[in-house]
Amino acid sequence: MLFDDYTVRTVALGAAALGVVAGALGTFAVLRRQALVGDAVSHAALPGIVGAYLVTGAKGSLALLLGAAVTGFLAVLLVSAVVRSTRVKGDAALGIWLSVFFGVGLVLLTFVQRRPDASQAGLDRFLFGQAATVLRRDVVTIAIAGGIALLLLVGVWKQMKLLAFDPDFGAALGLNMRVADVLLTGLLVVATVIGLQMVGAVLMSAMLVAPPAAARQWTDRLGTTTFLAAAFGALAGAAGAVSSARTSGLPTGPTIVLVAAGIVAVSFLVAPRRGLLVRALRARARSRRLAASAVLDDLAELERLHGGAGHGHATATIAAMADGDVRVALRRLARRGLVTRSHEGLWSLTDPGRRDVDER
Amino acid sequence: MSAGQLEIQAIAAVTAAACALVGVFLVLRRTALLSDAIGHSVLVGIVLAFFLTGTITSPLLVVAAAATGLVTVALVDLIARTRLVREDAAIGLVFPTLFAIGVILVSRYADGVHLDTDVVLLGELAFAPFDRLVVGGFDLGPTSLVVMSVVLVVDALVVLGLWKELAITTFDPALALSLGFAPALVNYVLMALVSATTVGAFNAVGSILVVALMIAPAASAYLLADTLARMAALAVAIGVGCALGGYWLSYALDASVAGSIAAACGGAFALVWVAAPRRGLLTALRRRARQRLEFAQTMLAIHLANHEARPEAAVESRVAHLHEHLGWSDDFAGRVVRGAQRRGLVVVSDGTLALTDVGRSIAGEAVSR
Numbered sequence: 001m002l003f004d005d006y007t008v009r010t011v012a013l014g015a016a017a018l019g020v021v022a023g024a025l026g027t028f029a030v031l032r033r034q035a036l037v038g039d040a041v042s043h044a045a046l047p048g049i050v051g052a053y054l055v056t057g058a059k060g061s062l063a064l065l066l067g068a069a070v071t072g073f074l075a076v077l078l079v080s081a082v083v084r085s086t087r088v089k090g091d092a093a094l095g096i097w098l099s100v101f102f103g104v105g106l107v108l109l110t111f112v113q114r115r116p117d118a119s120q121a122g123l124d125r126f127l128f129g130q131a132a133t134v135l136r137r138d139v140v141t142i143a144i145a146g147g148i149a150l151l152l153l154v155g156v157w158k159q160m161k162l163l164a165f166d167p168d169f170g171a172a173l174g175l176n177m178r179v180a181d182v183l184l185t186g187l188l189v190v191a192t193v194i195g196l197q198m199v200g201a202v203l204m205s206a207m208l209v210a211p212p213a214a215a216r217q218w219t220d221r222l223g224t225t226t227f228l229a230a231a232f233g234a235l236a237g238a239a240g241a242v243s244s245a246r247t248s249g250l251p252t253g254p255t256i257v258l259v260a261a262g263i264v265a266v267s268f269l270v271a272p273r274r275g276l277l278v279r280a281l282r283a284r285a286r287s288r289r290l291a292a293s294a295v296l297d298d299l300a301e302l303e304r305l306h307g308g309a310g311h312g313h314a315t316a317t318i319a320a321m322a323d324g325d326v327r328v329a330l331r332r333l334a335r336r337g338l339v340t341r342s343h344e345g346l347w348s349l350t351d352p353g354r355r356d357v358d359e360r
Numbered sequence: 361m362s363a364g365q366l367e368i369q370a371i372a373a374v375t376a377a378a379c380a381l382v383g384v385f386l387v388l389r390r391t392a393l394l395s396d397a398i399g400h401s402v403l404v405g406i407v408l409a410f411f412l413t414g415t416i417t418s419p420l421l422v423v424a425a426a427a428t429g430l431v432t433v434a435l436v437d438l439i440a441r442t443r444l445v446r447e448d449a450a451i452g453l454v455f456p457t458l459f460a461i462g463v464i465l466v467s468r469y470a471d472g473v474h475l476d477t478d479v480v481l482l483g484e485l486a487f488a489p490f491d492r493l494v495v496g497g498f499d500l501g502p503t504s505l506v507v508m509s510v511v512l513v514v515d516a517l518v519v520l521g522l523w524k525e526l527a528i529t530t531f532d533p534a535l536a537l538s539l540g541f542a543p544a545l546v547n548y549v550l551m552a553l554v555s556a557t558t559v560g561a562f563n564a565v566g567s568i569l570v571v572a573l574m575i576a577p578a579a580s581a582y583l584l585a586d587t588l589a590r591m592a593a594l595a596v597a598i599g600v601g602c603a604l605g606g607y608w609l610s611y612a613l614d615a616s617v618a619g620s621i622a623a624a625c626g627g628a629f630a631l632v633w634v635a636a637p638r639r640g641l642l643t644a645l646r647r648r649a650r651q652r653l654e655f656a657q658t659m660l661a662i663h664l665a666n667h668e669a670r671p672e673a674a675v676e677s678r679v680a681h682l683h684e685h686l687g688w689s690d691d692f693a694g695r696v697v698r699g700a701q702r703r704g705l706v707v708v709s710d711g712t713l714a715l716t717d718v719g720r721s722i723a724g725e726a727v728s729r
Contacts, residue, residue: 030445030446030449033446033448033449034448035446035448035449035451035452036393036396036448036451036452038452039393039396039452043568082633085633085641085644086583086633086639087582087583087639088387088579088582088583089387089390089392091390091391091392091393091448092386092387092390092392092575092578092579092582093579094392094393095392095393095395095396095571095572095574095575095576096572096575096576096579096625096626096629097626098396098571099396099568099569099571099572099575099576099622099625100572100576100622100623100625100626100629101626102568102569102572102619102622103569103572103616103618103619103620103621103622103623103625103626104619104622104623104626105619106569106615106616106618106619106622107609107610107613107615107616107619107620107623108615109616109619110614110615110616110619111613111614111615128463202400202456202459203456203459203460205452205456206452206453206456206457206460208452209449209452209453210452210453210456212449213444213445213449213453216444216445217444248468249464249467249468249469250464250467250468251463251464251467253460253463254459254460254461254463254464254467255460255464257456257457257460258457258460258461258464261453261456261457261460264453268442268444274444276442276444
């Protein structure tokens with residue numbers, strides 16, 4: 001039904017393709033604590049786009065993409081150079097070049113347009129994307145550029161793995177980590193600039209960060225994380241594009257980002273080992289177990305003090321020896337058959353209960 | 361210079377000063393990109409305030425934006441604390457989500473109303489003089505100048521008043537905690553200042569370029585100063601300089617004022633990066649060259665000491681043969697020998713080198729160390 005609409009299909013395809021590329025490559029950025037490189041590249045792409053337009057006079061996406069990639073790449077190189085040669089740290093270096101390049105882009109833009117008001121100079125589309133006007137041709141560009149990037153990633157997978165986790169070891173193995181670093185940066189730049197048209201500069205970093213952040217919660221293996229991130233990215237892209245088409249007043253880019261954020265939220269909550277809900281449940285089970293064993297130990301101690309399994313003990317006695325609510329613990333222990341309650345309401349260990357204490 | 365031009369420069373200078381002041385702490389605390397994040401996510405706060413007040417010029421907006429900034433920081437903190445992702449990833453998740461919500465709210469409910477999202481992001485100084493604050497018939501000047509001046513005063517008062525607290529929580533949070541300060545509280549106060557300054561600066565340079573004014577002058581000062589006070593003073597000076605310089609650049613190019621200011625900030629940083637007296641690239645290059653030469657001289661002394669009074673001494677101490685024996689180019693060898701002579705490590709006679717006592721002791725020290 002909705003997929004019959006050619007435009008929607010095109011946008012959804014483009015968004016899904018972007019999601020795959022950004023998700024896969026973003027995994028490495030996130031792992032290397034360079035999550036915000038995408039943000040820097042997005043903003044630094046502006047002068048490249050304007051410059052490409054100036055040089056080629058073409059509004060065709062390929063020339064602009066190349067321009068964007070050039071300045072984006074340059075900005076990241078400058079960031080590394082600053083961090084390597086001064087005491088300025090990575091976050092400040094990113095902030096500097098991100099904003100300076102963007103400013104230079106604005107100057108170029110307004111200089112070209114001969115008007116001081118940057119906000120009317122077609123900047124909206126750069127900042128917010130223009131997903132709805134994506135053409136088949138653009139999707140092909142995304143697919144090809146992204147496909148090449150992914151192939152390269154797979155081709156140098158081992159180096160990338162080492163780069164992400166243990167660059168020193170990689171260097172010790174004789175691999176050129178500097179080249180690998182530059183290559184990964186290049187791939188990230190490609191992933192970022194192909195997404196600028198769809199979601200815009202401000203939201204692009206989410207496409208690089210959210211899918212890997214979600215994927216990371218489900219697995220510990222690099223390959224699986226990358227694959228899952230690509231899948232989540234595709235899902236966010238397609239679902240976002242389609243939802244935005246069905247609902248009025250939902251611009252495509254932000255909707256895609258919200259879907260991605262939703263996937264992250266769900267992953268954060270319910271992922272099997274790392275999920276917050278799971279963690280909370282496990283913590284609760286653990287504290288219950290601790291309370292139960294404390295009560296059992298207390299009962300055993302009481303038995304010992306009273307010279308054997310003579311009589312039971314009142315709840316109050318046990319409560320005095322322990323922290324927290326012993327009544328609940330006692331009831332649960334009774335259900336498990338480890339303690340028993342006499343008619344007068346006195347608690348004592350059963351044989352299985354005594355065995356449990358002994359084993360511990 | 362017309363009154364309008366003067367006013368624009370005043371706004372730019374005041375904005376730069378306020379941004380530099382808080383930027384110093386952002387750079388030192390390694391939270392520079394929170395300014396970028398806050399700048400983007402305040403859109404949501406402004407939109408919500410707009411829904412409440414129905415106007416985009418209410419002072420409530422600054423409050424709402426400041427609050428959103430705090431919410432942003434709190435969310436980033438919350439997510440980072442779960443340890444499911446690192447802090448930089450947390451930032452990269454929070455601000456685009458908030459921004460996306462803001463854009464959607466504008467599209468769905470405020471479309472057609474004059475709430476241009478790009479005004480929030482970009483701002484434009486050139487038009488600032490036209491928006492004047494008229495109170496009781498008195499023209500107090502451009503609204504943005506008044507607002508920004510108030511922000512600057514508040515920033516200065518808070519920074520000066522909390523100077524000790526800011527300093528100790530920035531440089532040694534653990535010590536601060538043990539001494540009874542509250543680093544978390546100080547952090548939130550700082551973030552509130554950052555948010556308020558960001559919003560105040562919208563009119564001037566827009567939120568993306570606020571990052572330039574906050575980070576670049578402070579980072580430049582970081583490379584030039586050794587004390588917090590000097591760094592802050594330098595940052596403000598550089599910031600104001602870039603603001604004014606940037607303005608004249610935009611005048612010359614007939615281009616965006618904000619963009620020119622950011623470009624000027626970049627230029628200033630690049631200049632400091634290269635030419636700073638102790639930490640600049642040029643100084644580092646010179647230092648390394650000098651160290652290489654000194655090390656080579658020590659090597660020469662060791663080389664001569666090794667072969668002294670031995671059969672091969674005559675061959676090994678010939679200047680012309682340093683090239684083969686030590687792998688130096690003739691040019692480099694020449695420089696090393698000249699420097700060694702000057703330091704009194706060797707004497708040259710007839711193309712042969714001989715160690716002096718000084719040279720021998722240097723060689724001995726180096727080997728035994």
